[in-house]
Amino acid sequence: MAEDKSLALEASRLNEAFVEHIEVGGRKVRTMALVTTAVASFLLLSYVIQLVLPFALGTTTVTVNLVDPTLVIFEVVLIVFTILWLFVGLRDYFFMTRISKQIKEIRAQEAEIGKRIKG
Numbered sequence: 001m002a003e004d005k006s007l008a009l010e011a012s013r014l015n016e017a018f019v020e021h022i023e024v025g026g027r028k029v030r031t032m033a034l035v036t037t038a039v040a041s042f043l044l045l046s047y048v049i050q051l052v053l054p055f056a057l058g059t060t061t062v063t064v065n066l067v068d069p070t071l072v073i074f075e076v077v078l079i080v081f082t083i084l085w086l087f088v089g090l091r092d093y094f095f096m097t098r099i100s101k102q103i104k105e106i107r108a109q110e111a112e113i114g115k116r117i118k119g
Contacts, residue, residue: 004117011113018106025099032092039085 054060065071 007113007117011110011117014106014109014113018103021099021102021106025095028092028095032088035084035088039081042081
């Protein structure tokens, strides 16, 4: 009887660990979604501005100074956002790989406990 209580307690602890992993994963996925939304919004806004400006200002052709500080800063900002987006994507990929492995381990432990309880 005491062994059954011990196994039930162990199963409860494993279940709690599983739930904690899911909660941590949820927070990371939400963070990724916020970063992705910010980057996508920034890109959408910049593309819309590029499409609207020629019609609003009546300018159809322009000469661009490729070393203009404003243009260079804007390109650097885009590169930084792209690097952040790439970092978040890679981080989440590796996170999901780790959590998948941990979930498999927890499921195997739960199955083992289930066998002990039944057997």
